[in-house]
Amino acid sequence: MAHTNKVLRSINLDGKTICVDIFARPDGTYGFDEFRRDPEDGQGxxxxxxxxxxxxxxxxxxxxxxxxxxxxLDDTMAR
Known part of the structure; x- marks a missing residue:
């Protein structure tokens, strides 16, 4: 199944391995989630x-x- 949400903004914690995405859904609503990546494993x-x-x-x-x-997030955005 294709990912259909559109990311409007991505805010990264220092180090760029953790972020929060603000996204729009096809139904006109919005949401957010917190994500992590481990560069050494290549899984995204x-x-x-x-x-x-x-x-x-x-x-x-x-x-x-x-x-x-x-x-x-609040401290990161205040910088």
Whole structure:
């Protein structure tokens, strides 16, 4: 099955192995999730936050909730 969400914004933690993506769904809703990658294994990014099923009416609402629940995000965005 093809991945159909469109990433609108990706915010990386220093080191670029952890990120939060804000995305749009085909149904017009928005969401976010926290991902990690291990460069040495070559498997790509995988969800570590498991927030992807939460539904928001706007990308700003998704980002606000991400900043509330992802411990490192607020500090990273303040830099």
């Amino acid at each position: 990014w995988y969800s570590i936050g498991h927030y992807g099923s939460a539904v928001f009416r706007s990308p700003d609402e998704a980002l606000a909730e991400a900043r509330r629940v992802v411990s490192w």
